[in-house]
Amino acid sequence: MRNVTKDNITDVFMSYLAEDSDPRVREVMGALVKHLHEFARETNLTHDEWRKGIEFLQGCAAVESEERHEFVLASDVLGLSSLVDMLHSSPEATSSSVLGPFHVSGAPPLAFGGDMKRHYGGPILLAEGTIKDTDGNPIAGAQLDIWQTAPNGKYASQDEEQDTYSFHGLMTVGDDGRYAFTTVKPVEYTVPDDGPVGDILHICGRHPWRPSHLHYIVTAPGYRSLVTEIFPDDDPYLDQDTVFGVRDDLVMTYVKKPASEFPEGMEISGAVAEDFLHVEFDVTLMSED
Amino acid sequence: MRNVTKDNITDVFMSYLAEDSDPRVREVMGALVKHLHEFARETNLTHDEWRKGIEFLQGCAAVESEERHEFVLASDVLGLSSLVDMLHSSPEATSSSVLGPFHVSGAPPLAFGGDMKRHYGGPILLAEGTIKDTDGNPIAGAQLDIWQTAPNGKYASQDEEQDTYSFHGLMTVGDDGRYAFTTVKPVEYTVPDDGPVGDILHICGRHPWRPSHLHYIVTAPGYRSLVTEIFPDDDPYLDQDTVFGVRDDLVMTYVKKPASEFPEGMEISGAVAEDFLHVEFDVTLMSED
Numbered sequence: 268m269r270n271v272t273k274d275n276i277t278d279v280f281m282s283y284l285a286e287d288s289d290p291r292v293r294e295v296m297g298a299l300v301k302h303l304h305e306f307a308r309e310t311n312l313t314h315d316e317w318r319k320g321i322e323f324l325q326g327c328a329a330v331e332s333e334e335r336h337e338f339v340l341a342s343d344v345l346g347l348s349s350l351v352d353m354l355h356s357s358p359e360a361t362s363s364s365v366l367g368p369f370h371v372s373g374a375p376p377l378a379f380g381g382d383m384k385r386h387y388g389g390p391i392l393l394a395e396g397t398i399k400d401t402d403g404n405p406i407a408g409a410q411l412d413i414w415q416t417a418p419n420g421k422y423a424s425q426d427e428e429q430d431t432y433s434f435h436g437l438m439t440v441g442d443d444g445r446y447a448f449t450t451v452k453p454v455e456y457t458v459p460d461d462g463p464v465g466d467i468l469h470i471c472g473r474h475p476w477r478p479s480h481l482h483y484i485v486t487a488p489g490y491r492s493l494v495t496e497i498f499p500d501d502d503p504y505l506d507q508d509t510v511f512g513v514r515d516d517l518v519m520t521y522v523k524k525p526a527s528e529f530p531e532g533m534e535i536s537g538a539v540a541e542d543f544l545h546v547e548f549d550v551t552l553m554s555e556d
Numbered sequence: 557m558r559n560v561t562k563d564n565i566t567d568v569f570m571s572y573l574a575e576d577s578d579p580r581v582r583e584v585m586g587a588l589v590k591h592l593h594e595f596a597r598e599t600n601l602t603h604d605e606w607r608k609g610i611e612f613l614q615g616c617a618a619v620e621s622e623e624r625h626e627f628v629l630a631s632d633v634l635g636l637s638s639l640v641d642m643l644h645s646s647p648e649a650t651s652s653s654v655l656g657p658f659h660v661s662g663a664p665p666l667a668f669g670g671d672m673k674r675h676y677g678g679p680i681l682l683a684e685g686t687i688k689d690t691d692g693n694p695i696a697g698a699q700l701d702i703w704q705t706a707p708n709g710k711y712a713s714q715d716e717e718q719d720t721y722s723f724h725g726l727m728t729v730g731d732d733g734r735y736a737f738t739t740v741k742p743v744e745y746t747v748p749d750d751g752p753v754g755d756i757l758h759i760c761g762r763h764p765w766r767p768s769h770l771h772y773i774v775t776a777p778g779y780r781s782l783v784t785e786i787f788p789d790d791d792p793y794l795d796q797d798t799v800f801g802v803r804d805d806l807v808m809t810y811v812k813k814p815a816s817e818f819p820e821g822m823e824i825s826g827a828v829a830e831d832f833l834h835v836e837f838d839v840t841l842m843s844e845d
Contacts, residue, residue, distance in 0.1 A: 269795050270804040273642040279800060280635045285761020292759050298599045300634050302591035307639050310587045317631070317640045324627040328617030338613040342606070345589050346569045350596050351606045353562035470581050472574020506558050511568060515559040 277304045326463035334424050336368035340464045343367060344473075349511035352494070359401045360553040362514035364496040367482070368458075369422040374412055377436025382534035383450040385433075389418040391543040392521065393533060394497070395447035398440050398485060398550050405444025406552060409487035412437050413448065415480070420456035449535045452521065452544055453479045455504050468509070475509055478502035483550065490552040497548050521546050566593045615752035623713050625657035629753045632656060633762075638800035641783070648690045649842040651803035653785040656771070657747075658711040663701055666725025671823035672739040674722075678707040680832040681810065682822060683786070684736035687729050687774060687839050694733025695841060698776035701726050702737065704769070709745035738824045741810065741833055742768045744793050757798070764798055767791035772839065779841035786837050810835050 271279055280300050284293045306312070327337040342348045343365055352363040377383065384391065398409040414435040416422055423429040434453075440446050457475040460468055468475050480496040496512055498505060499521045505513055521544040529539040560568055569589050573582045595601070616626040631637045632654055641652040666672065673680065687698040703724040705711055712718040723742075729735050749757055749764040757764050769785040785801055787794060788810045794802055810833040818828040 269802050269807065271638060271642070271797075271800045271802060273639055276635045276639050276642070276800055283760065283762050283796070283798075288759065288761040295599050295601070295605060296756075296760055298595050302595040302598075303634060303636055304639055306587050306591040307636060307643065309591075310584050311643055312584070312640055314640055314644060316584060317637070321625075321627050321631065324613070324616070325620060327613070328620045328627075331614060331617045336610075338610050338617075342610065345592060346565045347592055347596060348606070349560060350562055350565050350593055351601050351603055353560070353565070354596065354600055355603060467585075470577065471572065471585055472577040473572050507572070508560075509572075511560045511565055513558050513560060518558065 273308065277301055280304075323463050323467070326466075330462045335459065335462075337462055337464055339366070339368045340458060340462075341467070343510040344458065344464055344468060346511045353514075356514075357553050360491075360551045361493060361495055361549075362516050363494050364512040364514060364517060365510050366484075366494045367510065367512075369424050370412075370414060370482070370484070371424050371431070371435075374414070374432050374435045374437045377413065377438045377448060378534075379438065379441065379445070380447050380449070380533040381436060381438065382536055383413070383415075383434050383436055383448055385536050387418055387434075387451050389451035389454075391535065391539060392450050392452040393447065393529070393543060393545045394450065394481060394548065395445065395546075396548040396550060397444045398446065398487065398552065399444055400490070401551055401553060405440075405442065406487045406490065407440065407442045407444060409440045409444065409485060409490075409552070410437060411440070411446050411550075412484040412486075414482050415450065415453040416456050418451055418454060420454050425459070447533060449533050450481075452499070453481060455479045455502060458509060473509060474507070476504045476507070477510060478504040478508055478513065480512070481548075485550050485552060487552060490554055493550065493552055495550065497546065499546075519546050519548055562597065566590055569593075612752050612756070615755075619751045624748065624751075626751055626753055628655070628657045629747060629751075630756070632799040633747065633753055633757060635800045642803075645803075646842050649780075649840045650782060650784055650838075651805050652783050653801040653803060653806060654799050655773075655783045656799065656801075658713050659701075659703060659771070659773070660713050660720070660724075663703070663721050663724045663726045666702065666727045666737060667823075668727065668730065668734065669736045669738070669822040670725060670727065671825055672702070672704075672723055672725055672737055674825050676707055676740050678740035678743075680824065680828060681739050681741040682736070682818070682832060682834045683739065683770060683837060684734065684835075685837040685839060686733045687735065687776065687841065688733055689779070690840055690842060694729075694731065695776045695779065696729065696731045696733060698729050698733065698774060698779075698841070699726060700729070700735050700839075701773040701775075703771050704739065704742040705745050707740055707743060709743050714748070736822060738822050739770075741788070742770060744768045744791060747798060762798060763796070765793045765796070766799060767793040767797055767802065769801070770837075774839050774841060776841060779843055782839065782841055784839065786835065788835075808835050808837055 423433040460475040485493045526539045712722040746764040774782045815828045
């Protein structure tokens, strides 16, 4: 098209998509560009604003690394990550929730009843539950990749003080589908707001806080993988999670119990001298289609 | 909002924008996120597709440098850059057209009638014209930043064989607003398609070609800066510029003239022994508001 105009450019873009290209590529690219163009037209986006957008992406590029996933964080704080999670959640299964930028691969095995708390202080939390299918049957051999913040509000991948896999373990459940581990109650924390995504939060007048959560990736052959989080129902940021991760079925009560009720067979560093917290959280996986 | 859903997440995002934040920030961020969410809902965007999007951005980050502006290129091939240009063009002034990723700052001065061809071979082109305001009066002291491809289809910033500012000069016009320079007719060329943006072009079945053009940035105190391009009307890619840069008023006929008509006072390396091409292209600038 020789005379591209602001009114026909979206159609011209569509005309460039080859008819023998993948129909899904055409669908996704077409919708992406339609909305990108509509956004620019609707806001009458200026060159200066366009330049700020490019500089934002370049700024993300400058801090992006194996340890810091600024583009994922951008998607998280804009709600895109959560929206994709929700589009593919089923009411029959446990809700999925954002992966976030802090997960690293290769966590060491954690036995049933294993101890993630180690030498750290803070409220002891015993978390347990069953991994099951939508009929309620346990899924033998399911794997839980569990990670959370240390009491200082940082993930191991952010914190030179911690071991690579501190507060991170990989548990394989037995025939009964049960998992259990002890840890320190995770704390609320801020997403990294010292980079370009933080700048976006600041100019929008938004805070960078996330409510406390335990993070799980649950996988089992024949089932859809699930990334999810468990939130305590008394967290101050439950109604304003900066990455939109909270779902009704993921909010749990951490029940306070006396030390005398701490069950046999659970590992824990040091004695359970005072009250501990207990949460029972079952995970339901969808079978693969 | 505790129970974020795929239907309310856009509203929840809006509720996070502080009332005392800049109204334009709220408008632009709100429209951006509304369209981003609509795009995901409309396409039922999958986790795999989301991941490919993140990997695309990370891939751009990996090649982004002072010399290679992959995010700008992405904006160019998606038509966003051209759309922003057109949103802020005026029918009274010369159309603006994409800056592209190849411009570098600090070009050396080029005198009126100066020679950008130097030792390069190829069809000689004499380009001249007047920089004027919307009333047709010349704008004394306007500056033209002129750059183009070498005959090998590469810009100096892409090409180790060329000097830093080869085919690039900065001309200041006199009281008559006239500019003139000699060069080699630029050639059509491909945008860099060996990176993530090239991958997008390939999966869309799109070619990476741009029609031949002379690229100008025209500035003058009291006037809006203009980035524009001149295209010859016989270029094979005029109707399918991969970055959507062609506008009706930027397409010119390069008139073939005999060597005997080559004007006095123009520099040129070597003799003008054969026909040369001539283009007269006036540039009209809008005054600043």
